[in-house]
Amino acid sequence: MRRLRSPRDCCFDSVRADPAALFCATCGQPLARCMAHADCGGLVGEDGLCHVCVAPHLQIIPGATMNAPIGGSVALPFDLYNSSTVDRPLLVTGLWSREKGEWRKERLGWEQLDPNTRAPASVIAREFDRAGLHEIEIMWAVATRWRSREENFAFSTRVLLNIAGDKDEKGPVVQISSENEMNGNVIQITDNSGRTGKDDGKVVSAIDMNIQRLDLEERRLGLRGMGEDLRVLRSATFAFRGYGDKEAPASGLPVLTSDAVLAFGRSRTRADGGDNDVRLLVTDRGGKLDEELSQMISRRHFELYVENDRLMLRVTGSNGIRVNGQPQAANATVRLNDGDVIAPVAKAADALALSVRFTREFDQVCTVTLAREPAVTGASA
């Protein structure tokens, strides 16, 4: 399967120079737009993450001190920060922590994180019954929204809690020393740069922790994917069968449109001077146009797009459609699966149908085939 690499600087330059470009003029890779491309100018790789829209950070604030009893638990404070340059918030939809084993859900008293703002959070670290290193992993889920769409991701970072510990650990460490005369320990946060003396512990800048995507957890939490064993990535290519000349895009490409959707409807395709990607007209098997039924298809009738590693359909026309026989009204969104059948004319579902076929490679859908029935006379089968 062809991978869709993360976009490089040349790809951003290319799309700025030619907003309609399908491929980077320099490196030749397909230009897959962020759903919010009109707003952010962002491009995505196969993982669907737009680094312009989604720029989360977890920062430990040095100098923070907490008291904790030995053998008890302590709240580890940090800030979540959104360094996105687009004027759109990131929504923090969940927070978890774990030392070993299962994730524990943590409380978070807020959700919205505006660009260039930080907000405080904490997780509970437990049971420090021995000296030495304790690792705590913090996971948080974010959502980025654009119009009716939303992409969800989960990130994590690992913080080492060094209880009365050594000074030669890598990365930021949280030190717990028992120098306090009261019944607690003091968590002292150091940047491990050697300036860890007891009197100069107030390091000024925040420590920006390394973070990583947790794609397995995203699936397990239901944030992304179609169940735990199937994903439709942004690299999935589309194949069109049974359409007439200039009624569908070339097969074999991912969704590369400026709004990251494939638009289906009655008006002409981009290749034919219109603004649709797939033109839908009702014809009989002989190829004769049924004007009355075709009028029930809106100019832009529905959209297909890849969101959260799923193939999604959104109804944009006023007359509705059917998916597997079920009526779907305007603005409905439907998750599509292998074998689904889209009937664009809700009141005459037999008149025109598009079948959805997945070609899989391991847990990924590499090709989505959209076959039109009846096929237009003379179209490739």
Ligand SMILES: [Zn+2]
């Ligand atoms: Zn490039």
Ligand SMILES: [Zn+2]
């Ligand atoms: Zn974006």
